[in-house]
Amino acid sequence: MGIPITVVSGFLGAGKTTLVNQVLQNQYYLPEEVLIIENEFGSVGMDHDFLLHVEENIYQLNNGCLCCSLRGDLINAFDAIIKTILAKGVKLKSLIIETTGVADPQPIIQTLITTPSIMAHFYIDSIITVIDSDYYNDAAIHPETIKQVMLADRLVVSEKSELSNDDKKRIEDDLKALNPLADTLFYDKRDGFSSEDFFSLNRFRLVEEVALPKMNEQHEHHHSHSSHEFESFYLPAPNLLNQALFLRWLDWLLFEFDQKLYRFKGILAFDEYELAVQIQGVNQQVSFEMRPELATEAKTGLVLIGQELNREKIETSFKDLIQ
Numbered sequence: 001m002g003i004p005i006t007v008v009s010g011f012l013g014a015g016k017t018t019l020v021n022q023v024l025q026n027q028y029y030l031p032e033e034v035l036i037i038e039n040e041f042g043s044v045g046m047d048h049d050f051l052l053h054v055e056e057n058i059y060q061l062n063n064g065c066l067c068c069s070l071r072g073d074l075i076n077a078f079d080a081i082i083k084t085i086l087a088k089g090v091k092l093k094s095l096i097i098e099t100t101g102v103a104d105p106q107p108i109i110q111t112l113i114t115t116p117s118i119m120a121h122f123y124i125d126s127i128i129t130v131i132d133s134d135y136y137n138d139a140a141i142h143p144e145t146i147k148q149v150m151l152a153d154r155l156v157v158s159e160k161s162e163l164s165n166d167d168k169k170r171i172e173d174d175l176k177a178l179n180p181l182a183d184t185l186f187y188d189k190r191d192g193f194s195s196e197d198f199f200s201l202n203r204f205r206l207v208e209e210v211a212l213p214k215m216n217e218q219h220e221h222h223h224s225h226s227s228h229e230f231e232s233f234y235l236p237a238p239n240l241l242n243q244a245l246f247l248r249w250l251d252w253l254l255f256e257f258d259q260k261l262y263r264f265k266g267i268l269a270f271d272e273y274e275l276a277v278q279i280q281g282v283n284q285q286v287s288f289e290m291r292p293e294l295a296t297e298a299k300t301g302l303v304l305i306g307q308e309l310n311r312e313k314i315e316t317s318f319k320d321l322i323q
Helices: 016-025 074-084 104-114 141-150 165-178 211-217 243-260 311-321
Strands: 004-012 036-038 054-055 059-060 066-069 094-098 122-132 154-158 185-186 229-236 261-268 275-282 284-294 301-307
Touching: 004 016, 004 104, 016 094, 016 154, 036 074, 054 275, 059 301, 074 104, 104 122, 104 141, 104 284, 122 141, 141 165, 141 229, 141 261, 141 301, 154 165, 165 185, 165 229, 243 261, 243 301, 243 311
Parallel strands: 004 094, 004 122, 036 066, 036 094, 122 154, 154 185
Antiparallel strands: 054 059, 059 066, 229 301, 261 275, 261 301, 275 284
């Protein structure tokens, strides 16, 4: 499959760097087996006493990890990694991309999955978004913060002060309403963060079959935030679909909502196949994957996450498709 990529996003001061440093200190992998891509050195507080200048924009940190300075195009950064690190036989086990607090992770994800030279060596393992519990209510109204939440596979709430069970439940419910595809972990930096909760999650690619029907039970997770109208909802697909008709519907969906549809994911069954088919997309990029471990009687449906989606129009068109 290649080398797994973990993208870490989160608003300014949320605790991304503290989390990444703690994960690296756990030595789940040897330091030289991990490569970090940062937006700029010196801006996020990583251990920046360089032991070795490996190549242009690629350094070895004093903790042994390799680090690539993302000062320009992401593709150029990966080209440098491939030519100067992988070509020399370095056995990387993980690559971490730590974004700036104001960064929209969507262009990063799109670049990764649409660049053949990157996908030939790497794959996206998980998108992790870190959220500061102390500033949750203020930060959550910021559009970029909400988008970081909606694109995540795992949400990590950094507890800078002790939260009651009611507070945790409120935050978790609110996050689940924005992004029903992600799970939520609460993290106290004094206790550290487990490497098992960070590496080798494989959450970007896989859809958990059991997660889909639950969404219908919990008010379908339709939820809007402020005037920006961020929302997510679930389209059940109990019947076998005609593949050609579905692809036409999908073309319409992507054209109609373009940049407003951030992410979609689900399990569908087509009348041409005897196996369940997983579908997932980030904006205009779509992938299909056979899931032989899931029988066609698996709960099938599609989750849509985005901004200013016309839910009624989408639901009506999808119901016409499955009838």
